[in-house]
Amino acid sequence: MTRLAKPIVFALCLLPLAWLAYRGWTAGFGAHPQEYVNRFLGDWALRFLLTALAVTPLRQIGNWPQLARFRRMLGLYAFFYVVLHLSSYVVATHFFDWAAIGKDILKRNYITVGMATFAMLTPLAATSTAGMVKRLGAARWKKLHRLVYLAGIGGVFHFFMMVKADWREPLLYAVILSGLLGWRVWRRARVKG
Amino acid sequence: MLIKHVRARDPLSSEITPRAVFEGRRRLLKAAAAAGVWAFAPAGAKAAKPVRGEPIPNLAPWPKSLSEPPTGYELATTYNNFYEFGFDKEDPARHSKSFKPRPWTVAVEGHAEKTGTFDFEDLIKPHQLEERVYRFRCVEAWSMVVPWVGVPLGDVLKRLVPTAKAKYVAFQTVLRPEEMPGQRLPLLKWPYVEGLRLDEAMHPLALLTVGMYGERLPNQNGAPLRLVLPWKYGFKSIKSIVRIAFTETEPPTTWNIATPREYGFYSNVNPQVDHPRWSQAKERRLGDPFFSPKRPTLMFNGYAEDVAHLYAGMDLAKLY
């Protein structure tokens, strides 16, 4: 069973994408399909990022050391959905209109923040292999990977900024993220004190 | 896979071309499209057929209607910003089923000779209903082409005889939180209000609208009475109107109250003045293929020849 856990989680993480493909094939993506796909992928990017950030607190609170081995996979899935989200933005939303994309990145704050978040996640994904941990050294690797906290904040902030009036959903993510980060701060203070 | 799918759906959109014109062709296309969709789709996956409204008789065609094919009826009636019924685009179609657009009265107030409460039908009746195909451009950078049914707003306002003091016209949407779930949330200031300068309201393009696609307005599109101002962003075209007031000063408008930096009083479609969160240079025409470029947005949404004079000498970057 434990040997199957990893492949099962791996497959589960592909379910949103499978659902998207299924819906596209059967019912279509509705009136504004480019927006639908882009938002769907953005939602799941953020959900996976928060899930990856939840691994350590859950592991420690639940005294559940086995959870640790899913952390890298969840983090990489977050990156995977971010890449798809960004690709849909380039390919579907803007259809390779690089001038418009460039202006968007510079002028729309929420896109700037999204891009910055992507820029933070990229080195994390690139250094996720065991080999890279060794090459960087555990201490430096750890330091680098603290960027993920900032990326979490960036992802939630990005969502907040794109909303016109209904901030309930980004608020929910903000509360969850605060819990996940706040718990770390609290634990650190307790362990030190 | 995606491309194939979009093609299979395309004919479905033409299902909604103005009813008077395409009735017969539509039935054929519908059958073909249905066959195509069903051949690929597992049973049950297809969205429910939209319920069509009551046809409106005796529509006069409008000579300046766009020749572009209208956006599909299903698209135009399932992708709506009508926050009174919820904040997602699909919410208005879903949550407006129990809304009662009849009987319906409109309060006329302020600087006019004929004020009071009118049945909305009585406001419309003296005028010839026209079918006008307009471009409709949302501030969120998407657009549709819609055959609206209505009468020139100015003709109705003239019959109310505004006095010399009337400089602006204010409009208000109905407040019915029990039928409009979005109004139970304080995310915008309810009721929704909008306004126009009197000369804008009198402009022959401003349409007091009671129908679309040859039929009565569906609830989610602002039944029974709304504005359509094709040269302005969609949120200016206020829906489900219960109050018209002639005022001396510029009336408050809902989105300007919510975020003044993002939404001004005028809100004219202008590709050169960006919204802080959306470039307005281009737009996504709903119904275009999944993989296709956006279309360039036209000054005043393509109605510059008709309306530019209203704004002569104004700095449109400041008065956005």
Ligand code: HEM
């Ligand atoms: C790589 C640069 C990025 C770009 C260019 C980008 C672009 C966008 C765009 C255009 C939207 C939709 C706005 C709209 O429809 O009005 C959006 C929404 C969103 N994005 Fe991003 N994004 C980026 C990075 C990210 C990252 C790193 C995350 C999360 C970790 C993320 C999560 C989201 C979420 C949650 C939404 C809201 C979806 C919804 O409305 O349900 N994005 N993004």
